[in-house]
């Protein structure tokens with residue numbers, strides 16, 4: 001079993017495992033990152049080639065499992081059938097972090113296949129905390145929740161997202177997956193200061209980071225994960241770096257995905273920055 | 278909150294035109310409608326992407342515009358109930374049978390079934406897939422099949438019209454001159470079509486029906502089929518995913 005992902009106060013670099021990278025992995029191409037993140041839903045219903053590759057990869061690398069269908073902020077109850085499958089995947093892969101998003105994806109068993117925001121009220125905070133407690137008890141481990149990129153919000157919100165996630169972590173013992181790109185995109189779209197978000201976050205809850213890129217659609221920024229890291233985000237990373245201890249940073253690239261070495265290069269930009277700081 | 282979530286979801290998925298109230302939106306977007314349209318577009322794109330990835334042959338055959346129309350009409354009638362986005366297409370072939378496109382292209386649903394079979398075989402495989410190793414020299418061999426990774430196209434429609442626009446293709450004349458028998462399958466993300474002559478088709482069908490190699494050959498001999506190229510035929514079968522010979 002692989003132990004600690006990285007030593008104290010070292011930067012550890014990860015990339016998202018995508019099918020485009022399978023040939024590189026199968027052909028034993030050189031891999032420079034320290035770990036991979038895999039999307040849980042791509043592996044829970046198959047024991048075919050993708051699963052075999054993940055299992056093989058696990059022999060050499062730590063794996064984080066990241067979900068998109070937990071639907072924690074939905075008015076629906078937890079889907080225990082789905083959780084059972086997740087649980088057996090966790091037993092095989094033994095991920096060092098398991099995460100999903102602080103959002104809802106469907107209601108009344110009907111899926112949007114998108115990550116949707118909800119009103120961050122006291123009432124909802126209580127509701128989600130109870131659900132997370134049930135979840136963590138059933139799964140026998142803590143979850144990390146990722147902040148969202150969202151294109152609408154609710155008038156009745158009583159907390160900022162940072163405050164809301166802090167509160168959830170305090171109450172339930174869950175953790176945060178901090179997506180820098182999502183913070184930036186939301187701040188630009190809703191005309192707020194991205195640094196204010198980072199001032200509000202309690203970094204002790206952050207167990208993993210995401211970095212990615214967005215697309216400028218003119219009227220708004222869209223979280224597309226379609227390219228390398230923009231300088232704005234590198235600047236932000238520089239500013240928040242003093243708050244990070246042993247950061248586990250993952251480069252997300254989901255559209256126009258290049259070869260594995262090119263994705264690695266992006267996260268290494270932050271790594272070399274970290275080492276110089 | 279239940280009502281709120283229902284309203285938002287219905288709006289995004291196009292089931293309701295009633296714009297949810299009390300939303301805050303990016304100032305440059307000017308209206309909540311513009312915000313929700315981002316999600317509407319993404320929902321539409323999800324159907325196109327997932328169906329395109331899992332029904333690649335149907336997409337290639339129809340072309341972008343018609344395939345998008347087909348996806349749109351499927352989306353309008355289909356609620357996604359699964360946490361797994363890939364499940365979106367599980368009812369796609371049946372949907373096609375009852376659509377206007379089926380009237381225009383009678384083998385479209387067959388092709389969609391093939392795509393679905395390939396999806397189930399590869400992306401949803403519950404066991405490790407074994408590649409075919411055929412050695413016609415071995416005597417005690419048995420042909421085994423794994424699920425339906427391939428199908429015979431047996432629609433009344435003349436399948437060769439599929440390639441009518443490829444008439445400059447060298448293989449076309451040869452295929453056209455054959456009696457019948459086309460095995461369609463997917464390998465390494467390519468749709469492959471393998472024509473068989475009458476004897477070969479008879480043999481392969483016998484094998485697929487569960488007969489052992491010796492029994493199938495015996496049957497062909499009985500009906501006086503020409504099996505002088507048996508070794509070649511077996512060689513042709515090599516590499517078809519889900520079809521492999523095992524020693525018994």
Ligand SMILES: [Fe+2]
Pocket residue numbers: 146179210252
């Ligand atoms: Fe992310």
